[in-house]
Amino acid sequence: MKERYFDDLKVGNRFQSEPFKVTGKTIIEFAEKYDPQKFHFNAKSAERSIFKGLTASGWHTAAITMRLFVKTLNFAEGAIGLGVDKLRWPNPVRPGDALRVRTEIIRLRPSRSKPNYGIIRLRNETKNQRGEIVQTMMASAMVSRRADARDHKPTDHKTTD
Amino acid sequence: MKERYFDDLKVGNRFQSEPFKVTGKTIIEFAEKYDPQKFHFNAKSAERSIFKGLTASGWHTAAITMRLFVKTLNFAEGAIGLGVDKLRWPNPVRPGDALRVRTEIIRLRPSRSKPNYGIIRLRNETKNQRGEIVQTMMASAMVSRRADARDHKPTDHKTTD
Numbered sequence: 119m120k121e122r123y124f125d126d127l128k129v130g131n132r133f134q135s136e137p138f139k140v141t142g143k144t145i146i147e148f149a150e151k152y153d154p155q156k157f158h159f160n161a162k163s164a165e166r167s168i169f170k171g172l173t174a175s176g177w178h179t180a181a182i183t184m185r186l187f188v189k190t191l192n193f194a195e196g197a198i199g200l201g202v203d204k205l206r207w208p209n210p211v212r213p214g215d216a217l218r219v220r221t222e223i224i225r226l227r228p229s230r231s232k233p234n235y236g237i238i239r240l241r242n243e244t245k246n247q248r249g250e251i252v253q254t255m256m257a258s259a260m261v262s263r264r265a266d267a268r269d270h271k272p273t274d275h276k277t278t279d
Numbered sequence: 280m281k282e283r284y285f286d287d288l289k290v291g292n293r294f295q296s297e298p299f300k301v302t303g304k305t306i307i308e309f310a311e312k313y314d315p316q317k318f319h320f321n322a323k324s325a326e327r328s329i330f331k332g333l334t335a336s337g338w339h340t341a342a343i344t345m346r347l348f349v350k351t352l353n354f355a356e357g358a359i360g361l362g363v364d365k366l367r368w369p370n371p372v373r374p375g376d377a378l379r380v381r382t383e384i385i386r387l388r389p390s391r392s393k394p395n396y397g398i399i400r401l402r403n404e405t406k407n408q409r410g411e412i413v414q415t416m417m418a419s420a421m422v423s424r425r426a427d428a429r430d431h432k433p434t435d436h437k438t439t440d
Contacts, residue, residue, distance in 0.1 A: 152342035155349055155357035168359065168393075176360040177342045181313035184338050188316055196316035198329065199337040205363040232329075 121194035124236030125267040127223050135186035135219040137247070140174060142213035148178040173210035179217070179253045180205065183244045186219040195262040200237070205255040209246070216247040224256070233268055235260045282355035285397030286428040288384050296347035296380040298408070301335060303374035309339040334371035340378070340414045341366065344405045347380040356423040361398070366416040370407070377408040385417070394429055396421045 149158035153175035156163035164172040191197065211217065225239035237260055244253040310319035314336035317324035325333040349358065372378065386400035398421055405414040 148342075152346045153349060154346060155354075157357050167357070175342075175345070176363075177338070177345050181309075181336075181338045181342065184336070185313045185315060188314060193316075196318050196328070199368060201368070202337075202366040203364055205366060207360060207362070 119192050121192055122261075123194055123264045123267070124226070124228075124238065124261045125264045127226055127238060129223055129226055131223040133190050133221040135190040135221075137216040137218050138182055138186055140178075140182065140211055140213065140215045140217060142172055145172055145174045145178065145211075145213060148181070149175050153177055169210050172213055174212070176205075176207040176253070179207060179211050179244060180255070182217055183219050183242055183253055183255070186217065186244075187221055187242055190219065190221065193261045197238075197259040197261050200258040200260060202258075203256045205253070207253050209250045209252050211246065211252050215252075217244050217252065219244050228263070229260060232260070234263055236263050280353050282353055283422075284355055284425045284428070285387070285389075285399065285422045286425045288387055288399060290384055290387055292384040294351050294382040296351040296382075298377040298379050299343055299347055301339075301343065301372055301374065301376045301378060303333055306333055306335045306339065306372075306374060309342070310336050314338055330371050333374055335373070337366075337368040337414070340368060340372050340405060341416070343378055344380050344403055344414055344416070347378065347405075348382055348403055351380065351382065354422045358399075358420040358422050361419040361421055363419075364417045366414070368414050370411045370413050372407065372413050376413075378405050378413065380405050389424070390421060393421070395424055397424050 146159045149155065157167035157169070158173065158175050161172065188197065220243045222241045223238060224241055227237050229235040229237055237258060239256065239258050242255050242257065243251060246252050307320045310316065318328035318330070319334065319336050322333065352358065381404045383402045384399060385402055388398050390396040390398055398419060400417065400419050403416050403418065404412060407413050
């Protein structure tokens with residue numbers, strides 16, 4: 119699979135991940151470790167909850183989204199997360215759901231302090247197999263520039279910051 | 280441990296979690312599942328990375344923060360995450376770090392659509408054993424009201440929304 123660098127991206131580029139199947143077992147495993155609230159790992163509590171059944175922790179959905187994003191974009195030297203904004207979970211994730219992530223590149227700029235890196239701003243939207251949105255977020259990440267592009271400026275960045 | 284309801288909280292309340300030790304093994308396990316970038320699970324890639332050593336995925340730090348928050352606040356019927364803003368990772372988490380979360384209640388209001396619930400706005404700050412901030416975030420969550428408080432309004436909420 120093609121490895122990507124900062125310089126390969128343009129504002130407006132869109133990417134679609136492969137689907138990822140979420141099982142009840144992994145929902146419970148994740149919740150027991152990282153979101154130990156009964157309605158996320160106990161079948162009876164889940165039934166009595168506002169969701170009327172087992173649902174994944176929002177942080178599990180976020181983690182799965184990261185996996186799909188990383189695999190789809192496949193940055194040559196990785197993407198270092200700087201921050202996330204407007205992380206929302208408009209619908210729950212349930213056992214058997216198959217999630218896909220759509221990524222859109224919103225902004226690109228070279229790093230001010232690290233000439234070998236560029237900063238990307240992106241939007242990730244995670245949907246289930248019925249097309250319902252289960253998560254949206256904006257994120258900034260630092261990714262490597264191509265060696266031959268480190269003296270150049272990309273064409274699609276804001277020059278004001 | 281005391282179980283909490285929406286009505287037990289006041290704006291300005293602060294809570295401090297127990298420490299949570301992060302191991303290299305769990306950093307690698309989490310990364311292989313949810314953030315499969317070499318510098319998060321391969322020792323050599325980690326050494327060559329900008330961090331010069333193994334570091335946890337930001338989503339792992341977020342998941343550990345959720346665990347500590349949930350255990351500390353101990354909501355009687357759980358906290359349902361509505362959204363997160365300004366999630367930042369100013370310093371990396373490394374093997375052996377012991378993380379603690381400090382929670383501050385920023386705002387409280389009854390749910391408009393669900394009279395049995397209230398909405399809390401909070402700030403979580405996660406620090407390592409040296410007092411370095413490894414994560415900050417703002418979050419909104421829905422939590423149950425006490426049965427005898429469902430007809431009342433809490434004293435510390437904004438009445439305009």
